[in-house]
Amino acid sequence: MSFDQNRIRWNGWGPRDDALSESQWRWLADALAMPALLATPPRALEDIALPPPRLAAAVWQQFRVFGDVRQDNLARASHAAGRGLTDLLRLRAGDLSRAPDAVLYPRDEDAVLALLRLCAELDIAVVPFGGGTSLVGGVTPLRGKHAAIIALDMSAMARLTLVDALSGLAQAQAGISGPELERQLAAHGLMLGHFPGSFEFSTLGGWIAHHGAGQEATRYGRAGDWLQGVRMATPTGLLASGGSRATGLDLRAIALGSEGVFGVITAATLRVHRIAAKEDYRSYLFPDFAAGLAAMREASRAGIPHTMLRLSDAAETGFGRALARAGRLFDLRARLADIYLEIRRFDARAVALTAGFEDPAARKRFDALARKHGALARGEDKDWPARRFAFGYRRDTLLDRGLGIDMVDTTTSWSKLPDMHAAVSSALDHAMRKNAPREGAHGLVLAHVGHDRHDGASLNFTYIFPRVLDGELAQATAIKQAAMEAIVAQGGAISHAHGVGEDHLPWMEQEKGAAGIEVLRGIKRALDPKGVMNPGKLIP
């Protein structure tokens, strides 16, 4: 059992430091056409008044039978929001009006089942809570007309419960975090291989609940691929499902992407692998986006084994290099490298690709394919291990200096991908200019393509903009909305790996169609007839 809330800061990401030098801040201000970037520190928890909890003492006593219960400010604040941009803006501004009335830590599956029955009876809304890293408002407590709302923190259910090495299967409780799951599997020589950007803090249950995809999903699969069985406690009872079969609806699909609106995922059976040989991360530079995309698509189609291909567009490639350079005094080596690239005609259109391989022969096959598309193999990508989980830390750094930063992701087919990239980049650029804090200021749109699969890949857009300090929520919402409208207009998915939550709700009917929404409502009525599970999410 863990009360430990220093796993993630109540109003930000993890405790690790990330800092930019003043010369980097100056470069960034210039890049956004801002005169300066002033400090915008968050409010301290001690200075914020929380609404009084609505939970009667009698109910608290009933809850304590099933596990620990907390109602202190730190616990409530730590479960008041996910980690999307608007979440962070609210938390930093001291808006804790959405904090849950209490935080419960159920000790086992039976406790979860009993709690859900009790909450349905007492009309108490329940927000299942894993790592709390949702980017789309998936864990915001929205009480609505319910009597009260609680967060159901799964951190006390975090054990590896079964290993079947012969079948390559393991079973674990849903509250286990990424690092802890891999650590416990490693004791058996096994691994799962699900590494989303939130890996350090997110949980197995959360990965299933939003149907996520890790950075190495091409090799190890997205949640729907590695999930061989799942158990979900609902107000109606336990939903349990096995793997691959032809017996009507695959019940795994009910848990995958359920985002807590049907029940609480309590345990999962996972496809696990012998720990791979040390992974080799390589960096390539392609003359342009089209060449990089072609190499990626052909590698996927030819079945050249790889754990990951991550292609930055020209903007993301240029941003990374420029920001790094702004942090250095004169660096002869870097300057010589730049001159070499100019000679080789890698100009502003050049794009970087990071590739991961477990097999040297596969890496050689990819080298040849990349060369065919004009690429320069730049050797080991030493920076990747430090970079892969850096987004959350860097976001806090930028938020501290008046900037906004957010991500949207989508997915489409190879043939539609270039148009999607252009349309969403352009929509974000326009929206950031239109919603800028001063005339002429603008934003940056950095995109990368990843998770290559047979028919297409994902597109992930990171955007950075100077905040309108007296209207930052409306500004952030308007910019995101522009991106979403462009995605929908291009026929893409409204999310590739982030989920729906509260934030993507306006586009769910376009995503699923009227009949699809009726299906979601039909399942909701069957499993949660009182509507207490994570209200205001996923289902319009």
Next chain:
Amino acid sequence: MSFDQNRIRWNGWGPRDDALSESQWRWLADALAMPALLATPPRALEDIALPPPRLAAAVWQQFRVFGDVRQDNLARASHAAGRGLTDLLRLRAGDLSRAPDAVLYPRDEDAVLALLRLCAELDIAVVPFGGGTSLVGGVTPLRGKHAAIIALDMSAMARLTLVDALSGLAQAQAGISGPELERQLAAHGLMLGHFPGSFEFSTLGGWIAHHGAGQEATRYGRAGDWLQGVRMATPTGLLASGGSRATGLDLRAIALGSEGVFGVITAATLRVHRIAAKEDYRSYLFPDFAAGLAAMREASRAGIPHTMLRLSDAAETGFGRALARAGRLFDLRARLADIYLEIRRFDARAVALTAGFEDPAARKRFDALARKHGALARGEDKDWPARRFAFGYRRDTLLDRGLGIDMVDTTTSWSKLPDMHAAVSSALDHAMRKNAPREGAHGLVLAHVGHDRHDGASLNFTYIFPRVLDGELAQATAIKQAAMEAIVAQGGAISHAHGVGEDHLPWMEQEKGAAGIEVLRGIKRALDPKGVMNPGKLIP
């Protein structure tokens, strides 16, 4: 549009001949401890009275707007049942009491949508009908309390509608048959690769509706793997879904395994491949079942590319060899081969494995692995192309001589597979003895393992027994029930690739759990509130 019902015989499989010699019949009689196997021909359609159709002329006229309508005896008889053993026993005995009142051939998706609305309004039950090859009672018209029941034959919706070669995607209407789909894709240099035993007659829509798996599912995927998008017409409206994404419930899961109880699958987007180099089918002999299983599991886990590994157990291996030998006069070559195998100590425990490869290097890797497990590589399996779709023809042959023959399949993990094999084989053996037409007579249980995947494989049992001619339906049902009870007791799936239909309904609550059944009912209420879609199937 096709009225062509010679695609499959109204009371049997296709028109192709299959025959056993009298010496083979004699061997078979001995093997079943029967004195002789007498002819039991089916009744002719002309001699059978069908119940009068319940469809008013006014309704017929309304239907004709949406496509052709037939009420003649051949059309009704051809849609009166699937192709499970009890279906065939009923049809051959002249029981057409379950024939639909009419057969409709809708011309497009809008016609299907309009028809379903009309049928819901008029309380006419609808059985979606693709190839009609269901092994589990999936297309039996069960009128219940409805005013009438019609079969909705999809054969007029059989076009390939879109090819996106860059993305490796194709879209086709659901009524297209296996051979026609592959023929039309081949014109673009593409293939799907879904080859179930029913391939010659079954349809795209049927493959999705029962969530099937072809013989080469390891390479080309089962329906849930190759299905990238699907459209399903329901009484509530059209359900349409795209591919891989994180936006709540994946609606493909609603169509997969839906068996017509929610709506009619009208079109699908498929993952397609460049046509492979000529496939190489190889035969291996392993000293015993455990050795063959180990080689199969290790090949799967090591990622040795193969299209198929199909491991017969000792009974199936021995049966095939013995029946072939019974058909030959003295054959020096065969006798020498037998002597060679005896010298090499391949005795009655020996098991045969058929493997398919597209890549010679992969075949060599498998050769080495097989040798490690004591196998003899027997070269090309020349017989496989003739054998792979032979079951339906052979079944008719055996039914003509007083025998029963049926199949059950299941799937489980590698670690549970040996116990499952033993338990189901034993349950079938006991049930066939207990339900034999005379003292001492018994049956044959032939099993094979296929569809290897990371965590396990499928197990397919074919069983042959002498029929109790005056109680053959009860006998067939009792034997199948024994197999199903053994599967459920071992924790296996109640079907790996055949579906649920009417026949597996008694085990659905054990398969899905009470909450799972509530989910199915909730979706049913949302999409088919009047309950007209394929009543009596899938949902208890």
